[in-house]
Amino acid sequence: QKEVEQNSGPLSVPEGAIASLNCTYSDRGSQSFFWYRQYSGKSPELIMFIYSNGDKEDGRFTAQLNKASQYVSLLIRDSQPSDSATYLCAVKAGRRALTFGSGTRLQVQP
Amino acid sequence: DVKVTQSSRYLVKRTGEKVFLECVQDMDHENMFWYRQDPGLGLRLIYFSYDVKMKEKGDIPEGYSVSREKKERFSLILESASTNQTSMYLCASINGEDTQYFGPGTRLTVL
Numbered sequence: 001q002k003e004v005e006q007n008s009g010p011l012s013v014p015e016g017a018i019a020s021l022n023c024t025y026s027d028r029g030s031q032s033f034f035w036y037r038q039y040s041g042k043s044p045e046l047i048m049f050i051y052s053n054g055d056k057e058d059g060r061f062t063a064q065l066n067k068a069s070q071y072v073s074l075l076i077r078d079s080q081p082s083d084s085a086t087y088l089c090a091v092k093a094g095r096r097a098l099t100f101g102s103g104t105r106l107q108v109q110p
Numbered sequence: 111d112v113k114v115t116q117s118s119r120y121l122v123k124r125t126g127e128k129v130f131l132e133c134v135q136d137m138d139h140e141n142m143f144w145y146r147q148d149p150g151l152g153l154r155l156i157y158f159s160y161d162v163k164m165k166e167k168g169d170i171p172e173g174y175s176v177s178r179e180k181k182e183r184f185s186l187i188l189e190s191a192s193t194n195q196t197s198m199y200l201c202a203s204i205n206g207e208d209t210q211y212f213g214p215g216t217r218l219t220v221l
Binding site: 008034042043044045046049088090097098099100101102103 | 141143145150151152153154155158168200204209210211212213214215
């Protein structure tokens, strides 16, 4: 079992819709949770991080964390074609480096 | 603005060659990392370093070594490159708030 699981997609949503990206993790000791966006041929860039259970909002992005269910999600409201990218979920436990999922490819259709 | 730079964007080497990938960060971060990224496998940690001259193996260290002689520089070394090391290599550094910044990546092809 992978430590961080994501559906590879592609997830296709129409422009203006809400895109929901999901991630589960296996290490109950995980303390920090991150969402990165990666455009084709580019390196990942940080979108959001979340440490506590509940929701965290930043502009059109909302991260949701449920530690009991070992589940973290990213919602993108009013999706734009420029949001089309691969979204990587990452978790951190202790001093270890981030552990990444394989990513979900999002396609926003104009 | 944090900057992580890598010595090459694209590199082509032959099997058996010794390959050096350089990474430099300008924000005085203590923690630096090397990942490789392959389709369907995601980002996998090769080595990391928490301080100068300190290194720890990640999940896939075989065939690689690293060097951290100065705080700002973390080098990845392929002692004898093989075709299965063809990949995108990403360097990263991390600040005290756990925000990890990536370099632009080096796409290495081993022929």
